[in-house]
Amino acid sequence: MYRETQIVNTQNNIPSNAEDAGFAADGGELVINVGPQHPATHGVLHLVITLQGETIQKIEPHLGYIHRSIEKMCESLSYRQFIYVTSRMDYLSAHINNHACALCIEKGLQLEIPPRAQVIRVLMGELTRIASHELWWGAMAMDLGAFTPFFYAFRERETINDIMEETCGARLTMNYMVPGGVMYDLHPNFQKRVKDFIQLFNSKIDEYDDLVTSNIIFQNRTKGVGVLSKEDAVSFGCTGPVGRGSGVQCDIRKLYPYEVYDKVQFDEIIETGGDSFSRYLVRVKELRQSIRIIEQLIDNIPEGDFQAKTKAVLKLPKGEFYSRVETARGEFGVYIVSEGGTTPYRIKFRSPGFSNLSALDHISRGCKIGDLMAIMGTLDLVIPDIDR
Amino acid sequence: MFSLENITNSIQHWLYSTFNPTMALIMECVIVMFLVIGLFATLGLVLVLMERKVAARMQIRLGPNRVGPQGILQTTADTLKLMMKEGLTPNGADKFLFNLAPFIVMIAAMLILAPIAFAKGFQIWDINIGVLYVTAVSSVSVIGILMAGWASNNKYSLLGAMRSGAQIVSYELSAGFSIISIVVLSGSLQVSEIIASQQTGWWLFRGHIPAIIAFVIFIIAVTAETNRAPFDLAEAESELTAGFHTEYSGMKFALFFLAEYINIFIVCAIGATLFLGGWMPLHIGNWEGFNRIMDYIPSSVWFLGKTFFLIFLIMWFRWTFPRLRVDQLLSLEWKYLLPISMFNLLLITLIAIMGWHF
Amino acid sequence: MTKEEMKEHIAQHLPGAVFDETGEWLNVQVEADAWRSFAQWLRNEVLQMDYLFCLTCIDWPPAAAAKTQTAAGGGALTMVYHFTSTTFRQPLVVKVKLDRNNPEIETVSAIWRTAEFHEREVYDLFGVRFLHHPDLRRLVLTDDFEGHPLRKDFEDPVNMIRL
């Protein structure tokens, strides 16, 4: 459906020129539409940008092009069924989204998860995080005009996808999580393949620094661009690498450990710059931390059940349950209001991308249009995650 | 020994002995025209394929490998496809300028071919101000780009064209300075004489470090002038979708595409002529034996080898570096390249006057 | 800061607050009139609730409301705010009950900037009007869309899949 692009005056008194949508006589502003189909938005995000020359005056995101009302859909799905829908939100960290749902249901049922299942979940979650950051790294470099890193990132990501395919049965939307554990046991080849992957990854990760991180053009493009202060990051609810790039301690894995995250050693990466380069560094360093977690766990997978015994039809007791996990993009929350039935009465997904997007206008004012690509790249927006 | 010079001379001799001089001149022009157009088509096909293959190898891919053996007919098939396509003209566009723009870009590229020496004695027009002619004509193509951007009636196109304008105008300065430094060393503007002056060695090696600096600046500046990554702001796809040629389709788009590659060839040919001796084989001082062996390799092979090496260098840049931002692009030129090349020109003049070069 | 301390602080500041400690986190129910000043207090005073990590709404149509005895008559919409403090790390849930037929509440987008988008979403999907919101328009649905999809009585005969 066609939607009028309207510029609404908020703080800055920018003249609205929706009809003209072009060259306003006063002030010389130029309004351009980035998206819904645009190479840099990585999905159907529509940004209405008011430009003065090449300087951004105001960005207005228009959402909803991929809004499926998943929250409403989940109200008619049973507790076993709705987990798979959340893979379709942040499809790059599908496994971690499923994890949050499973955790929330288990909280309601007060289920005890077998230790083997916990370790499997964390291993898969960290592999997903690496895969997601790999894709982000390639796409970010591609947004800034370097095409080659994309292929190098996909080489490693493909290996993870193969591991996922072998154990979970699918490459992207795994649906490996069930309330009480995981769907199948690990594939016999899993440990060997993950070790091979770690070896491959460690031999290639230095190339990433040579090719992009230390590249002077890349540093100039990202340093000091899109600065988000610590206070603003908290106020905008920015989490994940965006929040940590601004110096906010917000890693749920550290603050509210779930599964076995309190038993493994890893560092919460915090950069204090608040600019695009800090956000970039957080993600690149997190890659190494995820590998560290996997290295600790891969040889110590406890024997035992991979799934707790559950009833065929799950019923949550009356009440409210909230679970928080750290996806590749930030804090993902599942809020279930149960009335005691077999389906949730109301379910709310707190998606990290939604809050991170709300900071976009604030941090990109006064930047050049080329900077917008660096900012959007480091915000790492996944549009279905925002629209839900 | 095989030489293109003999062929051209015999053709000219035959033409002038068979027809009257006017007729012979016209015949020559027609032959040159067909040669240039043929060269354009071949170069376009070869360079696009080369770019795709180079990119693929750097990106751990195979690249085109379906049409013809090893995919060598891929670009031919693409060209056929583009010819079949409908050339759309947007509703709000300035129709005349919109359709004129690709031809301006193309014609500008064709004109620069005139003074380039492809092999010994194989040159369309050995004008005595060859280098000056090249620098002058190469700035015409920006008019085509501005025209395309403005006439498209598209905001992305306009932004791309304006960026391109600013970029080409500023980078011409340092490209010009690098060219002048070779003119200073060789003491001539004529292409054939510049090449002849490198009989005892290429200027890149004979001119000490200042010549190398001039060469590096020249490569950076021409990369920018041809709108190639990392300076492809005019068509920065993640920002401006396709920049100034967003609205073009079919053969009109193909002309822009072709002109981009022809321009790369031309600037690399100029770079090879000025710094690497054009068709002149690799001669080292007075090593007679070595020089004689080098002379056995045909001059056209030397020229093409050098040119394609430079083209490969520019492709290598494209597939390695991220894109600059528009203000960084200009500050790179005005804060770094221009001061350095001015200072460098001073040094080169000193070297030339004192005769310090080898 | 423990749950009890937090409860004491809130009870001191707002005697009318209703607590509910059955869940994982402390729940506070406040009146819509007191909400704006309470929010200011939460953010700026002892509790330092600077991070609003979830903002949503729950629809209780008359039938459901009667069953749970949470509201009288015409049903209710409950605004749910999840806060935490980056200093104390103790989550707090604040609920504000609104009239279902005329839902209106003061915006908190000036206090927590993330609320601007979240409130637009709630306005879009539930029809809650946020007073003094800087830019209250539909967020995900088209401007001419009728109805509020996340309300329980919303039926879309075309797109809804009922199992």
Place this chain on the structure above:
Amino acid sequence: MFIKQYISDVYHTVASLLKGMRTTGSYFVRPKEIITQQYPDNRAQMKLPERFRGEVVMEHDDNNEHACTGCTACELACPNATIKIVTKFDITPEGKKKKALDTFVYHLELCTMCNLCVEACPTSAIKMAQTFEHSVYDRSQLLKKLNKPGSKLRAGVE
């Protein structure tokens, strides 16, 4: 001082750019690293893992018998209404009426390969197949009947 800074800036710029070019250049001269899979050509060698979920199939043995009792557990487990089970009543030798499967209707176009139906099946009658080339010219071709014509319930499966 300024000049020194200027020169070191230029030096670091060039050094960082050359480092990047070394990386791409090293791949250029090592064609062994190419990872392209030429998909339709390598179909014979391509082996998907046995857990890969391509589509739901019903296993039939040599006697054209399957294990589906028509209990509709899969239909209930499916989140997208992908499966529709039509049952009929068979007359058992004892003369009693018994519910049995008539048609197992499977909408591949609605399926998200979530595996919940396979997990739910009490008799392991259905499973996931490793096929993945599902593209067809018409959507109606994606509507499948999983039980073969004339097939019947394997003896001993309850």
